[in-house]
Amino acid sequence: MKPLVAALLMLVCLPALAVIETYDFSEPQLEQRYHALSQELRCPKCQNQNIADSNAPIAQDLRKQLFLQLEGGASDDEIRKYMVDRYGEFVRYRPRFAGATALLWLAPVLLLVLAAAVAWLSLRRRERVESGGLSANERQRLDELLRDEEQAQ
Template sequence: MLLSIHAGAVIETYEFSTPALEARYQLLSEELRCPKCQNQNIADSNAPISQDLRRLLHQQLEAGASDEEILEFMVARYGEFVRYRPAFNAATAVLWLAPLILLLAGVAGLLLILRGRRDGAAALTEDDQAQLATLLQTPEKDA
């Protein structure tokens, strides 16, 4: 059974002119998301589109394209979704700011709840205060 785990692994080899290009290839292939699989990067995906993207990535690296140029090309072709860490811009601001907004909303809600409990406990009517004073002054009789 353990041998079958490796059967699904991606086995592709590309010849790089320099070790630096190979390192960039590894980083970029982990940064780019498979458009079909959606939860895998192109380095881990066996989908045909990922194979094409890996081949294209190799070609662009060997042609001398910078990381930014490659990412811009992929985003232009497949949309911002192709990146695991999309750029911060007007279209992705909600994606980047949503965790902070939700955290602030949670803290504000918690503060409102705690404030309501504190204010509610301190506000006894005059009748309630008189009844409480009466109860505290009368001794209890054991049955």
């Protein structure tokens, strides 16, 4: 019973761990842009969390910087460029298509093509094995040789 009560108490405390920051935006559009950009930018420390969901100190700093830049009149592209210049392309959940990120974008297609080629080769090989591994000409020649052998006996 005690472990159950302890688990329930821990669940009740989870909302206290949520990120709670309040910024007073001068315009509602800035707040919408803030939420969109904070979902799009990755926390450099947490790696698999965006800065909106992360409690890491660096994510708090990034959220504050995002707020300041939005209030300062920076465009979304200027903010993204600033973050990438400072933290690298890794800070974006959707990296740009460039030489360094080409493998990230092309890997799924390449793996799909490779899997299709392996499946096709496997099926072709199986058909050959099931048919005795002989082509139609080879089977015809073998039939002729067997007939000649039977006639010779």
